[in-house]
Amino acid sequence: MLNNKTILVTGGTGSFGHHFVSYVLKHYSPKKIIIYSRDEYKQFVMQNEYKEYAHILRFFIGDVRDAERLHRAMKGVDYVIHAAALKQVPACEYNPNEAIKTNINGAMNVIDACLDANVKKVVALSTDKSVNPVNLYGGTKLVSDKLFCAANAYSGNDGPRFSVVRYGNVAGSRGSVIPFFQNLIDQGETVLPITDFRMTRFWISLEQGVELVIKALEDSQGGETFISKIPSFTITDLAKAMKPDCEVKEIGIREGEKLHEVMITAEDAPRTYEYEKNYIIYPYYNWWSDSMVVPGGKKVEEGFEYSSGNNKEFLSVEELAKKLKTDLDKH
């Protein structure tokens, strides 16, 4: 579906953007991919990395806070992936206005520009932190998710279809637990701190994140939230996988930290369908009908919750050690 199409990726120089661009260039023949982000240096570096695709890639300097610039960038675009965000929890707590301007006002600007340019489909990246949020990052992403789902009301019959993809911390991404442990191990630490021994997380690679976005582009009809089916692990097992002879010490849960990541709440269950590789939460719209449900799924049971704590699939220490070699985000 991406062959001969023009795709714009906000935040295209970030971890997701890099992987998305590589994936699309490998599997499709797009007409154009527009990278939309602020920092000229990151764009310069990426431009050099993808020199052989100079005829396909376009680098637009722009801020999602700048509605006018977004309007200009959207001209002739078929598909939009909205990945630009402020995403570090402490930075968003300390700079709440900035988090709101980028993650909420930016989302509104992207939606308006997509509507005005009549793009075909828009997929916005979300996070588990937007589910029952306990910090401002999660709060801003919850608002952003709501904005994207609600935007379908303005699309009319043949306007853009907006949907959301939700996933948790990508394995190895900046600021996450793997680089944190690695840094301690590199400094010769033998005791790794764990906030709570019961803590679990989901394991998702960037590749899986990109594949879910492509799935959303293919299957969405407007308002859905797509969630991957992925394994969980305990942080204690992760520590053992990274340094088999390490000791672990419990240091107490941090403010705003969750014991388990939740992707689907019991409140979402009545609108959630399970598929072979993913879940889809369908929207509450009066124009939505069951005939719009993607075939091949099964409605989840009442009270179903998808959390890293109650997941059916857990990675063992050995499996984690293998994944640490193959799955890590290098950007």
Ligand SMILES: NC(=O)c1ccc[n+]([C@@H]2O[C@H](COP(=O)([O-])OP(=O)(O)OC[C@H]3O[C@@H](n4cnc5c(N)ncnc54)[C@H](OP(=O)(O)O)[C@@H]3O)[C@@H](O)[C@H]2O)c1
């Ligand atoms: N990484 C994870 O573990 C994870 C997990 C779940 C969800 N997500 C979501 O996935 C998305 C992408 O994350 P990522 O890991 O790729 O983030 P990232 O590596 O930090 O990249 C963020 C991108 O957004 C751009 N950006 C930031 N502020 C901008 C603004 N105001 N206007 C335009 N561009 C802006 C950055 O470039 P400039 O600084 O040059 O503008 C960069 O290209 C985010 O929405 C995030 O919430 C990430």
